[in-house]
Amino acid sequence: MKKHVLNIEGMTCVSCAKGIEREIKKFKEVSSVNINFATEKLSIEYDESKIDIKDIKDTIIKLGYKVNEYEKKEVSIPIQGMTCASCARGIEAEIKKMDGVDSVNVNFATEKATVTYDVNKVRASQIKQAILKLGYKPLDIEKSSDFDRDKQIKEKEIKMFWYKFIVSIIFTAPLFYIAMGPMIPGINIPIPYLLDPMNYPLNNAIAQIILTTPVVIAGYKFYTVGFKAIIRKSPNMDSLIAIGTLAAIIYSSYSTYRISTGDFMYVHYLYFETAAMIVTLVLLGKALEAVSKGKTSEAMKKLMGLAPKTAIIIQNGQEIEMSIEEVEVGDIILVKPGEKIPVDGEVVEGSTTIDESMLTGESIPVEKNVGDKVIGASINKHGSIKFRATKVGADTALSQIIKLVEDAQGSKAPIAQLGDIVSSYFVPVVFAIAVIAGIGWYLSGESLVFSLKIFISVLVIACPCALGLATPTAIMVGTGKGAEYGVLIKGGEALEIAHKIQTIVFDKTGTITEGRPQVTDIITIDPTESKKVLQIAASAEKGSEHPLGEAIVRFANENNIELLSVSNFIAIPGHGIEAYINEKNVLLGNRKLMLDKKIDLAVMESESDRLASEGKTPMYIAIDGNLLGIIAVADVVKESSKKAIQRLKDMGIEIAMITGDNKRTAQAIAKQVGIDRVLAEVLPEDKANEVKKLQEEGKKVAMVGDGINDAPALAQAQVGIAIGSGTDVAMESADIVLMRSDLMDVATAIQLSKSTITNIKQNLFWAFAYNVAGIPLAAGVLYAFGGPQLNPMFAAAAMSLSSVSVLANALRLKKFKPYK
Numbered sequence: 001m002k003k004h005v006l007n008i009e010g011m012t013c014v015s016c017a018k019g020i021e022r023e024i025k026k027f028k029e030v031s032s033v034n035i036n037f038a039t040e041k042l043s044i045e046y047d048e049s050k051i052d053i054k055d056i057k058d059t060i061i062k063l064g065y066k067v068n069e070y071e072k073k074e075v076s077i078p079i080q081g082m083t084c085a086s087c088a089r090g091i092e093a094e095i096k097k098m099d100g101v102d103s104v105n106v107n108f109a110t111e112k113a114t115v116t117y118d119v120n121k122v123r124a125s126q127i128k129q130a131i132l133k134l135g136y137k138p139l140d141i142e143k144s145s146d147f148d149r150d151k152q153i154k155e156k157e158i159k160m161f162w163y164k165f166i167v168s169i170i171f172t173a174p175l176f177y178i179a180m181g182p183m184i185p186g187i188n189i190p191i192p193y194l195l196d197p198m199n200y201p202l203n204n205a206i207a208q209i210i211l212t213t214p215v216v217i218a219g220y221k222f223y224t225v226g227f228k229a230i231i232r233k234s235p236n237m238d239s240l241i242a243i244g245t246l247a248a249i250i251y252s253s254y255s256t257y258r259i260s261t262g263d264f265m266y267v268h269y270l271y272f273e274t275a276a277m278i279v280t281l282v283l284l285g286k287a288l289e290a291v292s293k294g295k296t297s298e299a300m301k302k303l304m305g306l307a308p309k310t311a312i313i314i315q316n317g318q319e320i321e322m323s324i325e326e327v328e329v330g331d332i333i334l335v336k337p338g339e340k341i342p343v344d345g346e347v348v349e350g351s352t353t354i355d356e357s358m359l360t361g362e363s364i365p366v367e368k369n370v371g372d373k374v375i376g377a378s379i380n381k382h383g384s385i386k387f388r389a390t391k392v393g394a395d396t397a398l399s400q401i402i403k404l405v406e407d408a409q410g411s412k413a414p415i416a417q418l419g420d421i422v423s424s425y426f427v428p429v430v431f432a433i434a435v436i437a438g439i440g441w442y443l444s445g446e447s448l449v450f451s452l453k454i455f456i457s458v459l460v461i462a463c464p465c466a467l468g469l470a471t472p473t474a475i476m477v478g479t480g481k482g483a484e485y486g487v488l489i490k491g492g493e494a495l496e497i498a499h500k501i502q503t504i505v506f507d508k509t510g511t512i513t514e515g516r517p518q519v520t521d522i523i524t525i526d527p528t529e530s531k532k533v534l535q536i537a538a539s540a541e542k543g544s545e546h547p548l549g550e551a552i553v554r555f556a557n558e559n560n561i562e563l564l565s566v567s568n569f570i571a572i573p574g575h576g577i578e579a580y581i582n583e584k585n586v587l588l589g590n591r592k593l594m595l596d597k598k599i600d601l602a603v604m605e606s607e608s609d610r611l612a613s614e615g616k617t618p619m620y621i622a623i624d625g626n627l628l629g630i631i632a633v634a635d636v637v638k639e640s641s642k643k644a645i646q647r648l649k650d651m652g653i654e655i656a657m658i659t660g661d662n663k664r665t666a667q668a669i670a671k672q673v674g675i676d677r678v679l680a681e682v683l684p685e686d687k688a689n690e691v692k693k694l695q696e697e698g699k700k701v702a703m704v705g706d707g708i709n710d711a712p713a714l715a716q717a718q719v720g721i722a723i724g725s726g727t728d729v730a731m732e733s734a735d736i737v738l739m740r741s742d743l744m745d746v747a748t749a750i751q752l753s754k755s756t757i758t759n760i761k762q763n764l765f766w767a768f769a770y771n772v773a774g775i776p777l778a779a780g781v782l783y784a785f786g787g788p789q790l791n792p793m794f795a796a797a798a799m800s801l802s803s804v805s806v807l808a809n810a811l812r813l814k815k816f817k818p819y820k
Contacts, residue, residue, distance in 0.1 A: 002048040005041055006057070007118070009066040023059055027051060075124050077113045080137040080157065081221060083238050083286065084108070086427050087136070090234040094130055098122055109472035113138075135228045161287035164218040168280040172273070175211035178204060179273035201267035205256040208272040212249065219245075219279035235427040241282055243431070244459035244792065245275040251452055269449055277793040278460055288804045306377040307398055311342035314386065331389045335380045343376045344391035352383035426462070430775065434458035437779040453792060457778035461795035462771060470763035473810035478756030481816050486739040487749045494735035498719050498753030500700050504648060504746065505679075505691055505713070507705035508659035508666065511723050512645075512673055512743070513635040515706070517547050519555035520616055520636070523607050524629035531561070533629045537621050539564040540579045540586045544571065548617060548633045576619065587622045588631075594620045599627055615668030642673045644743035649674070651747065654699075658682050658690055658713075687713035704746055721746060748818035755816050763806045770802045 008020065024033045024044065029051035034043045044056065057067045082088055088106040091113060095104045100121025106113045115127055128138040178195050191197075197204040216223075223246070226238030248271040255266040313320050314332040324342055327333070332348065335341055341354065353365035356378045365381045368374060374387050376396040393399065438455030442448060475492050482489050489495050509515050522530045538556030541549035542563055556563065569579045575596070576589015587597055591608070594601055599622045601608070607630060611618045616634040620627065645655055656677040659666050666680035679690050687703075691713050694701045703710065703717035714720030714734050722734030723741050738745040774795075783789045 002046060004044050004046070004053055006044070006060075006067050007120075008035065008042050008060060020060055020063060020065065023063060024056060027056070027059075030056070073119050073124075074114065074116045075127075077115065077124075077128060077131070078139040079106070079111055079113055079131060080139065081225060082106075082108055082111060082136060083221070083225065086229070086235065087225065087238070090229055090232065091131055091134060091136065093234060094134055094232070095127055098127065098130060101127070107472050109476055134232070135225045158287065158290045161283060161290050165280065165283040165287050168215045168218045168276070168283055171211045171214045172276045172280045175208055175215075175276050176273050178211075179208055179270060197267045201259050201264045202256075204267060205252075205259050205270055208252070208270055209256065212272040212276045215276040215279050216245075216249070219283060222279065222282070235431060239427060240430060240459040240462055241278065244434075244456040245278050247452060248272070248275040248278075248456055248792070251449075271452075274456070274792050278456075278795075281793070281797045282799070285799070285801065285803055306340075308340040308342050308377070312336075325393070327389055327392050329389055329392055332386055333389055334384065334386050336384050337380060337382055339380050341374045341376055341378045341380060341387075343389050343393075344396045345374050345387040345389045347372050347374060347385050347387045350383055350385035352385050353381045355379040355381055426771075430458065430462040433775060433779060441780060450789070453789065454778070454780050456792040457790050457795040458775060460792055461774045461778040461790070461799050470767050470806055470810075471760050473807055474756050474759045474763060474813060477810050477813040478752060478759070478816075481813055482749065482752050485745065485748055485752075485818065486742075487745050487752065488737040488739060489749065489752075490735050490737070494719055495753050495756055497700065498702070498736070498750050499757055501653060501702045501719060501750060502699045503654040503656060503694055504702045504704060505656045505658050505694065505717070506645075506675070506743075507687075507703075507710050507713075508657055508661065508669060509635060510706040511704055512641045512657060512669065512675075513637050515635060517551040517617075517633050517635050519551055519631060520634045521611060521632035522629065523604070523611075523632070525603060525627065529628065533621055533631065534559070535561050535564065536581060536586055536623065536628070537588055537619075537631050539566055539581055540569070540577055540588050542566060543569050544577060546571075548619065549577070551633045552619075552631060584623050585625070588619060590617075590619065594622065594627070597622070597625070599625060601627060603627065604630055612664055613668055615665050615672065617665070637669060637672050638743065640742050640744050644746060645673050645675060647744065647747045648750075651750065653750075656694070658687055688716040691716045702746075704743070721749065744818075751818050752816060755813060759810060759813055763809055766809070767802065767806055770798075774798060774802075 020042070021033055021035050024030055024042075027046070029047045030044060031047070032043075032045045035041070042060075046053075046056070060067050079091065082091070085108045088108040092104050092106040095101055095106075095113065095115060098117075100118040102116040102118065104113060104115045113127075113131070115124075117124075117127070131138040178191055178197075194200055195204050195207050219241075222238045222241045226235075226240075226242030229235050229239050252270045252272045252275070255269040258266040307324065309324055310321050311324055311327050311331075312334045313322055313327065314334055319334060327343055333342060333345065337352070347368050347370050349370065351367070351369045354368050354374060355365045356375055368385065373390075374385075375398075376391075377398045391397070434455050437458055438451045441454050442451035471492075475495060478495060479489050489498075506512050519534075522534055524530050524533050534552070534556055538553050538561060541552050543566065544550070544553075553563075564581050567580045569577065571577050572589065572593060575593035576587065579586050579588075587593060587599065591601065599620070601620065604620070604627060608618045608620075611630065611632045614634075616632040618630045618632050620630055622628060648655055654677065655675050656679060657666065657670050657673075657675045658679040659669075660682055661669075661680060663678070663680040666678050670676070670678045682690055687705075687710060691701055691703055695716075695718070701717045702719040702721055703713045704721045704723060705714055706723050710722075714722060719736060720734040721736045721738060723738050723743075736749050738749070778790050778795050780789060
């Protein structure tokens, strides 16, 4: 099924939309159609092998409407210059206004804008130009190979903040000394005679202006971005800092003017050091914040670091070393012992063992021979091999994993909406509180200087950054940590819902079991003939494509059994096979086959029942009408299945198993692993309905399957969890992918979800608590009851620390370890 989006022009009402929908639904090849009258977009899902999109377009045109193909494109644009969540919100709001933009998410923590837009209406360059006009710097659109460049940009940004902080502190320290030194009671701090405020007040004031200027220049971004945001009616944290410090500077400049006219009392009303200290402390907070934000993406750095930079290509018999980006599908690549596999491919020459633990978590190296698949970034341990590249660039398994983690880190969890709503009103409310508090204290009889301090303190202590960082940083660390354990969580929503799961439905084949039938028992009437029975059965099944037959042939080959020649092979669907070996009639199959051929089974009846009760499939073998014995084949349970299911039950989660097998076999497998609720004889297309029935019981359901025939059920469940090594179908249909195919990782995903959501709630609590307590304190609540007044410099320090504390709390998730 292919999904398509079209623009429809000419609709004048909802009835138009309904009419088009009704007409398109007449096509049997169309599985779903939805028209949004407000956006004039038609979303359609259809079988492209049976119908062409042109037929659908022609139908719409015949109805009297105009059709434009809606070409959706998603880009990730790194943005420099954001200082708080309000910046991100402002950019988001501005881009949303652009015609053709479908969706936009600006993540303050990752400093990236993810934009989905119609290429026929708007260009990426126009989006970048809009960001530039707001006072921020959009960088080149990201590709998966741009991580090194992104890392360099981050490091450059950290250095820039530290440089600005160092410049600021160099000038702020002497400024603080000459401004505050004489005011410290009980300490005789020597001030240079020519700068003594009592003897040369004007010199003192001019020196403070000279020392303040470089600090203001170092923090110029607060003013350029802050005032642009005010003009756009979307003030942010920069706006609060800009107004607060500028108020102090303007008042101090007025005091300097009064000193120059001979009114020396105004030397006590200079607050340049307050403005400089606020800028310096905020720059320090930004530097620490940049360092912490860099640490949140360390998991991505580890993943990126796995990929080799070069590959040795065989061209015209020559070995040529080239950049990994130049490798094309079909290239023959040479890999020597100890080297990393550059891209995904298939071995064409040689044999070796390869360490694939980076992807599968399996520490034991895997043997690889001609025809076997190899995975990019895995390590060649011993022999030299040549392989043909089958997937390169963004198509490799590692690149898909990285893309998955990047998308998850850029997504928003539903819980983030709370922070977004508060942040959208936060700055205007704070500004209003600052104005009301300042005017209120002045009207109550306090001095203008006192009121100004209150005004500045309220503006500076408020911190929308802490609210903006609370959710995305925790999601970044949580999804990154999951990737380290082979648990790929595709988005914030899945991460949030996972810990609420009440029931988990496991598919049987390939999930609880290995998905590869094996011979488990050979029972013969004559105990000495077990080898003969296996030889005859394997010889007869040699031409069969049935999984059970393949299991018998494979087992014979593993035991070096020589196969005999077969004639007149006949496959009897649903029963078994009939063949001739050495001119003797051989029957191999189920009970129905034997009864049809009048074979007496009485002597083996009890053994057959026992095997069936153990979840095994008994296959009878007879020669010339005489029963020889039974070969039992079973899809064996994975080693970790029982332990994983017990772990989930200990967590209070109900477990169910779903399978197309008969009830007896299903019950036997369920009993082995400790599952009480069994849904047996369910066709693949009905699995989604069974999940829906559980949901109708009021339960939040997760479905665990292999991501291929379980796709509808994975999509139906609140959380779909795919087992497997990153197949395209698994990636598409599931919310969580377990790269190691280990069921223990289901519990890991739920534990990680719980830890991450707890961390987010802690972050939001402290961010709210800080602002709820800090703003009234800055507004002078304590002073009103005889307590101290909060100095604006302490307010700036508290504001910077609040963001850093939220980031530090999010980084605690890096210590997460799943309990086994």
